[in-house]
Amino acid sequence: MRSECQVPSAAADLELAAVTKAYGDTVAVDRVSLKVPAGTYCCLLGPSGCGKSSTLRMVAGHEFISDGDVMIGNTIVNDLPPARRGTAMMFQNYALFPHLDVRENVAFALKMAGTAKEERLKRADAMLAMVDMSAYASRLPAQLSGGQQQRVALARALITNPTVLLLDEPLSALDPFLRIRMRAELKRYQREFGISFVHVTHSQEEAMALADMVVVMNDGRIEQVGTPREVFNAPRTRFVAQFMGGHNVVTEGASAYAVRADKLRLSPLGDAEAGSSPATVSDVEYQGMTIHVALKRPDGTDLLATLPEHEFDRAPVAVGDTVGVAWHPHDRHELAA
Structure with a gap:
């Protein structure tokens, strides 16, 4: 975890206070409380249906919060639209626009914000250079490999200078060899940008390789929070011991x-x-x-x-x-x- 002096001013703590998500009588997330310090790589880890993706989507503003609060920095963001929360979302399928080239995909959020064309394309080119995709700026998403598409999606998310980047199982569509290479790149980008990454995964190996903080979830609740070593070497519950393997x-x-x-x-x-x-x-x-x-x-x-x-x-x-x-x-x- 970065020290305070290494965290850029754009970084901020993310805090969830008794956050709940209910669909009728079904409770998907049950009073989850969690603090993710600024500049942390946090993995929400658990089996399918444990509430980790619903938690991420509530932070992003893509899911209505039934009860509790989400705070980023000193601001409760419950009622703010996604674009005003200081977060950016990287989806599992990358959600790139198939009819736009790579440069225009990365610049799209700035276009929606009203940034002048010359400025947004300049910033898009700078971001593509950071993820080693400058040579592919004029290609369409269909002309890219899975790993290249992921880099474009990451550049598009980061161009808005978010306080927190949210990643919903971003590596699940990649083959095993590429998955290992890309998780090393994700960790490197997180260190370089200095902001918090909150990454949803069901892979224990992925969480242990990437995270400063692992949050193990089960049945809509948090079972344990700690460093990868703490969670693996000192599981608190039977579920954590069995799930971690x-x-x-x-x-x-x-x-x-x-x-x-x-x-x-x-x-x-x-x-x-x-x-x-x-x-x-x-x-x-x-x-x-x-x-x-x-x-x-x-x-x-x-x-x-x-x-x-x-x-x-x-x-x-x-x-x-x-x-x-x-x-x-x-x-x-x-x-x-």
Whole structure:
């Protein structure tokens, strides 16, 4: 996260206070309160239907707020139209105008604001240079690749000098290789502009790679807010532990705790260490640098061990083997009820 001295004057905090969105009797967003400091890359993360896109659209002004307040800087923006909120939206499908060339697409918002043609095209050219798209200024969107279209959409959103850029699953339409490259570019642009990016995604990997702040949502509510490391290493609830992946959730009596899959140790049953318990191997999956070993304990609990390839090769196991499973007590992370 940037320090205050690095954040441009255009940047401002974004705050949601008990924001609610209801569609009749269905509550899509349930009293969400959140503060995103200026200059933060924030990812709203969760499964489909958890309320993350509705939250983003309420911030943008594309969705009516049923209750609560959205504040940008010192201004409550609930009743302001999207163009007056100081936000810009980058949509999942990029929403470029097919009949306008790249330069005119980027300049469109300035045209709507009444900026003179020479000035808006000059600013559009400067923005295209920033996203390395100057050579494509006269092309139509249909003549661009997915990654190039994304750069144009980003330039179009940023040309209005927004206080907060809102991104609705901007990488979901890209192939896996391009997705990795483009998320690095998004992070670089966020640092260069110094404004907050609020990015909706259902990808845990994407959120951890991009975010300063991860907001995990479930059923219209916030389950946990923290840095990627905090959310992954110290999940507060069973949902967060399971949704983030890489954790085993173990129930003992009325309590539950999480243990990371890479912290599990396997050993032959006859040589099992003290404190280990037996489990049967139900699947072995090769993942290159790691091997995923799925296990089932006699009480029906499913476990997953993630082993480095060299460690697995020293003591390989196969489906149907019974092994001892153990972990250090300090690798046990207690979960809220």
